[in-house]
Amino acid sequence: MGSPTICGSFIGPDPVFGQDTLIGGYQTTFLARVLQDSLSTGIAGDPQHPIRLYPDPADQYITMDSDLTSAEVFVHDVSGELMWSGFARSFPHQLDVSFWPAGLYCLKATDDHRTVRARFIVHH
Numbered sequence: 001m002g003s004p005t006i007c008g009s010f011i012g013p014d015p016v017f018g019q020d021t022l023i024g025g026y027q028t029t030f031l032a033r034v035l036q037d038s039l040s041t042g043i044a045g046d047p048q049h050p051i052r053l054y055p056d057p058a059d060q061y062i063t064m065d066s067d068l069t070s071a072e073v074f075v076h077d078v079s080g081e082l083m084w085s086g087f088a089r090s091f092p093h094q095l096d097v098s099f100w101p102a103g104l105y106c107l108k109a110t111d112d113h114r115t116v117r118a119r120f121i122v123h124h
Contacts, residue, residue, distance in 0.1 A: 051109055051116040057123035058097050064109065065092040066116060071109035078104050097122045 051066040064073070068091060075084040075095070083100060088109065097105075100122050107118050 051107070051118045053107065053118050053120045057121035059122070059124055060096070060098045061094045062097050062120055062122075063092050063094050064088060064107070066109060067091075068109060068111045068114075068116070071111045071116075073107065073109045075105050075107045077101075078106070098124075 051064060051068070054063050054065070056062070068088075070087065070089045073084070073086060073088050073093075074082065077083055077100075083105065084095060102123050103121070105120055105122060107120065109116050
């Protein structure tokens, strides 16, 4: 049985569950498959309704910008742990990531009509 997929599919060599893998220059133990919606760091999701995340990598804050009016937002780490959930009532919207561990994160934003996904890195 393979590892669960979070927010999309992995691009690149298939990592081995539970073994160390190098992702974006960061050594990561793979406990889940990692999303890659776009090859461009910080710009990912549905091409018709993108969500932009910057700066990427983030240290203190990540800014979400989208054409969504408002959205319910979920952010998970690569192990699938929910790091943050809430409502972005307008965009751009900032999240404080200063206390989050360094690593790769998956963001999902949903409004009444669509869902957009993106990934970003926290690096301190």
